[in-house]
Amino acid sequence: MATNFWESSHCNSWILDEATLRQARAIDSQYADGRELALIGIFFANVIAKLGKRLNLRQQVIATATVYFRRFYIKSSYCETDPFFVSAACCYLAAKAEEAPVYLKAVVQESRVLLSASGYGIKTFPTDNTKLAEMEWYLLEDLDFHLIVFHPYRSLATLCGKLGIVDLAEAGEVGAEPDEERYWGTGEGAMNFDDGCVQMAWFVINDSYRGELCLLYPPYLIAIAALYLSVLLHGNTRQRLSESFEDPITIRRTRSAGPVVSTRDRLLDFLAGLNVSLETISRICQQMLSMYALWDILTDGTEGDDKRRHERKLPGIGTGLIPLGDRRVVYTEKAIVEKLFQMREKRESDLAHPADARPPDNKLMEKV
Amino acid sequence: MRLYRAQRDSARKPVNAKYAILGFISSGTYGRVYKAMSRDDGEGQLYAIKKFKPDKEGEMPTYTGVTQSAAREIALNREIKHENIIALREVMLEEKSIYMVFEYAEHDFLQVIHHHATGLIRSVPAPVLKSLMFQLLNGVQYLHSSHILHRDLKPANILITSKGVVKIGDLGLARLVQNPLQPLSYGDKVVVTIWYRAPELLMGARHYTKAIDCWAIGCILGEMLSLRPMFKGEEAKLDSKKNVPFQRDQVVKIVEVLGTPDPSRWPGLLHMPEYQNLARIERYKPALPAWCRGKALSPAGVEFMNQLLDYNPTTRLNAREALQHRWFQEDPIPTAK
Numbered sequence: 042m043a044t045n046f047w048e049s050s051h052c053n054s055w056i057l058d059e060a061t062l063r064q065a066r067a068i069d070s071q072y073a074d075g076r077e078l079a080l081i082g083i084f085f086a087n088v089i090a091k092l093g094k095r096l097n098l099r100q101q102v103i104a105t106a107t108v109y110f111r112r113f114y115i116k117s118s119y120c121e122t123d124p125f126f127v128s129a130a131c132c133y134l135a136a137k138a139e140e141a142p143v144y145l146k147a148v149v150q151e152s153r154v155l156l157s158a159s160g161y162g163i164k165t166f167p168t169d170n171t172k173l174a175e176m177e178w179y180l181l182e183d184l185d186f187h188l189i190v191f192h193p194y195r196s197l198a199t200l201c202g203k204l205g206i207v208d209l210a211e212a213g214e215v216g217a218e219p220d221e222e223r224y225w226g227t228g229e230g231a232m233n234f235d236d237g238c239v240q241m242a243w244f245v246i247n248d249s250y251r252g253e254l255c256l257l258y259p260p261y262l263i264a265i266a267a268l269y270l271s272v273l274l275h276g277n278t279r280q281r282l283s284e285s286f287e288d289p290i291t292i293r294r295t296r297s298a299g300p301v302v303s304t305r306d307r308l309l310d311f312l313a314g315l316n317v318s319l320e321t322i323s324r325i326c327q328q329m330l331s332m333y334a335l336w337d338i339l340t341d342g343t344e345g346d347d348k349r350r351h352e353r354k355l356p357g358i359g360t361g362l363i364p365l366g367d368r369r370v371v372y373t374e375k376a377i378v379e380k381l382f383q384m385r386e387k388r389e390s391d392l393a394h395p396a397d398a399r400p401p402d403n404k405l406m407e408k409v
Numbered sequence: 410m411r412l413y414r415a416q417r418d419s420a421r422k423p424v425n426a427k428y429a430i431l432g433f434i435s436s437g438t439y440g441r442v443y444k445a446m447s448r449d450d451g452e453g454q455l456y457a458i459k460k461f462k463p464d465k466e467g468e469m470p471t472y473t474g475v476t477q478s479a480a481r482e483i484a485l486n487r488e489i490k491h492e493n494i495i496a497l498r499e500v501m502l503e504e505k506s507i508y509m510v511f512e513y514a515e516h517d518f519l520q521v522i523h524h525h526a527t528g529l530i531r532s533v534p535a536p537v538l539k540s541l542m543f544q545l546l547n548g549v550q551y552l553h554s555s556h557i558l559h560r561d562l563k564p565a566n567i568l569i570t571s572k573g574v575v576k577i578g579d580l581g582l583a584r585l586v587q588n589p590l591q592p593l594s595y596g597d598k599v600v601v602t603i604w605y606r607a608p609e610l611l612m613g614a615r616h617y618t619k620a621i622d623c624w625a626i627g628c629i630l631g632e633m634l635s636l637r638p639m640f641k642g643e644e645a646k647l648d649s650k651k652n653v654p655f656q657r658d659q660v661v662k663i664v665e666v667l668g669t670p671d672p673s674r675w676p677g678l679l680h681m682p683e684y685q686n687l688a689r690i691e692r693y694k695p696a697l698p699a700w701c702r703g704k705a706l707s708p709a710g711v712e713f714m715n716q717l718l719d720y721n722p723t724t725r726l727n728a729r730e731a732l733q734h735r736w737f738q739e740d741p742i743p744t745a746k
Contacts, residue, residue, distance in 0.1 A: 044556045044587055050487055099590050122413045137480045141590045145474045174472035176410075178502050179417050181475065181483070186500045188484035189585075392412070 046259065050187035055112060057256050068118040071391075072384040076335065077377075079252075081119060083336050084377045085110060086251040088155075089128050095151040096143050098136055100247060105190045106135035107250040109180065115256070116183050119381060120388035125156055125163055130176040138188040145170050160341050160374050193246045196264035200315075201234050201242075234268070235275065242271040245329065252332035258325055265315060266325035272308065341374045424501050424508050428458060435565075439478060439581055440506075444513065455513035456498060460506055470505040478581040479507055485557060485580050493548030495568060495576040514568035514576045518629065522564055526636040533633050535705050539743035542630055543732065544575035549626065550728035552577070553619045556587040560600040562625035564632060573744075586619075593617060598651070601625060603644040603659055608670065609722050611656050611663075613682035620722035623731065627717030634704045640666070655686040667718060668695030675721035709736040 046052050066078055073081070086107050093103035109131040114124075129152040136143045149170050156163040167173065181188075234242075245267035249255065254263055312319065428445040435442045440461040447454045461479050475483075486497035486509070501508040518541070525533050533541075545567055552559055561582040568576040582600055586593065592615065600621070601610060607624035609617055631639030642659030664670070669692045672678045681687075697718070701711045713736040719725040726734070737743060 044585065048488075048490070101590060117413060123410050126410065133474070134480075137475065137477060138484050139590055140477075140481075140584060142477055171472040174474040177474060178472065179414070181500075182417065182421075182502060186483050186487050188480065189488050389412075 046191050046261070049189065049191060050185075051189065051191045052259060054185065054187060055256065056259060057115065059257070061115065062253055062256060065115045066118075068388070069120055069384065072120055072387050073380060077372075077380060078119075079332075079335055080339055080372055080377060081124075081381065082111070082253065083251045083332070083339055084374060085124055085128055087339075087374075088125065088161075089132060092128060092132050092148075092152060092155055095155055096132060096136070096147060098132065098143070099139070099141060101192060101194065102132075102135050102139045102141055104192050104194075104247070104250055104255075105139055106131040108190045108255050109135055109184060111253065111256055113180060113183050118388075120384040124381065125152070125161075125166065126173070126176055127180070128152075129166070130173055130180045133173065134177050134180055134188070138190075145174055149173055161378055162375070163378070191260045193249070193260040193264035193267060194243065196261040197239070197242055197246060197268060200264060200268060201239050234272070238271050238275040239268075241275050242267040245270050248333070248336075249329060251336060252328055254325060254328060257328075258321070262317060262321060262325060265312075265317060266322050266329065269312070269322060270326055270329060338371050339374065339377070340371055421502065424458070424503050427501075428456065428510070430458070431455075439476075445510075457495075457511045457513045459509040459511065461509075462506070472505055475507065479509075481582075481584055482509065482580045483507075485583055485585070489551070489555060489557070491548060491551040493544050493575050493577060494551065495578040511578070512576070513570075514574075514578070515571040516569040517578075518564035518567040518569070518633070521569070522632060522636050532636070532705050536741040536744045538633055538705075539737060539741070540573070541569070541575055541633070542626075543737055543743045545577065545626060545629070546728050546731050548575065548577040549622055550732060552583070553622070553728050556585055557583050558586050558593075558619055559583045559622050559625075560597075561602060562622055562629065563602045563605050564629055567629070598647075598653055603642060603656065604628060604638045604640055606656070606659065607722065608660075608663065608720050609677075609681070611660055612678065612684065612687065613653075613655075614677075615682075618722055619727065620725045623717055623725050623727060624722075626728075626731070627714055630714055630717065631700075634701075634706060655683050657686065657690070660687060661690060664690060664693045666696055666700050667720070668693050670720040674724075677721070677723075707736070707739065709734070709739055712736070 069078055089106050089110060090103050093106060098106070106128075110124075110128055113127055113131070129148055133143065133145060133148045149166075149168065152173075153166045153168070155161070156166050242264070246263065249263055249267065312322075427448055429448055431444045431446055433441065434444050434457060440459065443458045443460065445456050445458045447456060461476065483497075483500055490496065495514065496512045498510040498512065501510065521533060521541070525531060549559065549562070557580075559577065559580065559582070561579060562577075566577070566579040568578050570576060582597065584593075601607065605625040605628045607617070607621040610621060628639050640659060640662040642656065642662040645654040645656055645658070647653060669690070670678055670687070678684060678687075697715055698711055701714070706714070713726075713731070713734050716726040716734075717731065
């Protein structure tokens with residue numbers, strides 16, 4: 042069913058394990074270390090987001106394109122392909138799959154403008170539209186023609202009972218009828234969160250695509266983890282929470298009428314009521330935090346980016362709650378681009394001169 | 410990318426190596442459908458292979474990007490699985506064409522209609538009719554519960570296997586409607602073949618729902634009974650600016666049978682863009698019972714049809730309600746298949 046996650050191709054074919062992800066990077070890891078490979082992943086999620094912005098794609102389309110990109114690189118290596126080109130094809134196909142198509146021509150044009158800019162300096166993006174259309178085919182094949190992707194955004198809306206605020210507000214006025222069946226859950230355990238907190242969870246989900254979480258965990262778990270992080274990091278919500286941790290009894294006393302349930306108790310009830318493995322949730326949170334730490338050392342190299350790097354992060358970063366990455370080692374985007382070129386060159390030369398070189402294939406001779 | 414391309418190209422198996430093309434089935438704007446036999450499995454299983462354009466003779470084919478219609482059909486068919494929906498076996502890419510390999514179904518509703526219109530028995534036997542309608546509704550209910558609108562239900566798109574199992578085909582216009590990113594009317598200006606197009610679409614509504622599929626089912630039932638299209642209107646073509654004109658003739662064909670729509674029973678009507686055009690059409694009284702006279706339809710059946718052909722999309726029978734309608738419970742009950 043196209044709207045039932047449990048029967049979807051996403052659930053049944055594309056929730057992978059760590060070993061598969063490691064295997065997928067086997068060739069690349071001959072030419073780059075683990076940190077560099079993770080940075081490349083963040084880097085391309087950024088490229089896709091930027092290209093998506095230029096093409097006026099919605100966040101959900103950008104998310105789908107990023108998932109396509111990550112799925113594509115389960116079967117291929119960065120050093121044997123052109124990930125910039127693949128990014129563009131992912132945006133093109135995702136827009137189509139999400140019923141918000143863009144022109145092939147526009148994708149080629151915008152990609153060329155974006156990638157030739159100083160930060161990237163890529164001048165080799167093909168001008169020929171048919172080249173990108175051809176790439177779309179390879180992409181379709183490598184995605185096994187599974188185009189429908191589930192995202193944590195809707196789970197988030199369901200969890201917070203804020204379908205109105207989060208989801209539909211982004212979609213604008215739409216021609217869909219209100220649905221009698223819910224996408225996930227019965228809505229019974231929904232908890233009322235501060236709007237700002239929900240907004241932050243939305244941003245955390247956006248950021249989650251910079252790591253490999255979308256390949257490892259079902260979207261509803263990512264949504265829960267994002268919400269959990271936001272509860273801890275969102276100013277107001279955190280304050281209320283820590284107050285209730287300090288002295289739940291005073292809070293009960295200060296309210297006169299009726300039994301008062303503290304924020305902490307409500308949150309605990311809420312999390313327990315979700316009936317998911319909290320261990321898994323904390324693992325997802327850990328991965329999110331290490332992704333943030335890594336992202337922190339990536340810079341576009343312009344002046345003032347140092348300041349921006351702080352601003353784009355969660356407020357908790359660097360405050361002890363989330364440790365900073367080793368900021369003495371900073372990677373500029375330019376350095377990532379150069380690294381990619383190096384990887385490709387080395388790979389090509391290794392393939393041309395393999396260590397276990399054998400005499401040339403003489404099939405051709407046989408034919409003659 | 411050269412190495413990658415070479416690897417992928419060599420992994421592609423030609424369509425001809427996997428399937429033997431036995432004949433041509435049909436063609437449409439999307440491309441052509443061929444009957445084929447698998448070379449893989451020993452039993453020589455039959456398949457219908459849909460080959461999408463580009464197929465312009467004489468021109469060098471180039472990559473132009475997968476069409477929205479093909480992308481939809483692939484995306485949806487890869488996710489859904491139901492006995493009454495035609496199953497997609499695989500997708501193949503070759504020579505800049507997309508090949509979708511579907512399970513094969515011998516017949517379709519249109520053939521059943523033609524068969525009875527020209528044969529000795531001049532009506533579809535009631536138990537068979539009910540069985541076909543029940544299975545059709547069953548498939549549509551599955552699509553609707555998956556939040557998919559078919560948007561092109563018509564006899565030619567509803568297939569029947571040699572064992573009598575109904576298989577809904579052609580999801581080329583179908584789409585997911587759960588929280589769409591853009592209003593439905595943005596993407597496709599015109600949906601549903603004119604004879605099966607619901608009144609809210611004809612009235613220019615910008616919002617529409619699953620009810621449009623249910624209207625089409627009502628029209629199909631009418632066609633199975635009378636063996637000719639129930640509302641056979643002339644389609645007014647798009648003008649030079651691609652504006653969609655008011656489909657006056659189609660609307661006339663409908664109001665002749667169902668009567669002029671009554672705003673008290675369909676409150677939305679007054680706000681429809683084409684309301685003024687409708688008001689200019691001569692007034693008719695509802696005449697569905699008279700239309701049904703002489704056709705093999707019980708009073709419950711007339712009621713069933715009347716509810717499917719309800720002008721008001723919000724009160725029109727939905728697929729689930731239709732499956733529970735008493736028409737399916739009274740004698741003769743539908744045959745097993």
